[in-house]
Amino acid sequence: MEVCREMNIKGIDLWSAIQKIDNWQDVCFIDGIHLTNVGSKIVSKEILDVLKEANWEPSLYWKAIPSEFGEDSPYDVVEPDGKTTFNMSNLIFPDNDQWD
Numbered sequence: 001m002e003v004c005r006e007m008n009i010k011g012i013d014l015w016s017a018i019q020k021i022d023n024w025q026d027v028c029f030i031d032g033i034h035l036t037n038v039g040s041k042i043v044s045k046e047i048l049d050v051l052k053e054a055n056w057e058p059s060l061y062w063k064a065i066p067s068e069f070g071e072d073s074p075y076d077v078v079e080p081d082g083k084t085t086f087n088m089s090n091l092i093f094p095d096n097d098q099w100d
Contacts, residue, residue, distance in 0.1 A: 010054055012046045 004011030018028045018039060025032070028039035035043065051061045059065065067089035076085035 010050050012050055014043060014046060017042050017046050 001011050001013050018024050021027050030036050072087055076087045079086050
């Protein structure tokens, strides 16, 4: 983290973030090396926090990235009417709140 600060580079202190959890050795790690679901969620949250706050161009935050295939296509999902297609590229799924 010291090197990141010296070079003015965004860094993530995962060690400190994980140690904030009570009984972190058992809660965040399966075997002392591999992360549990809780450990993985901490890592994901810390990474997303940096991506949201960063002022990089282009932004790497998932909501700021334009859809790669945003244009309509005959390969899109067909609506119930059998004629209209639905482009799912910009669809926000209900369970994405974990990534906000």
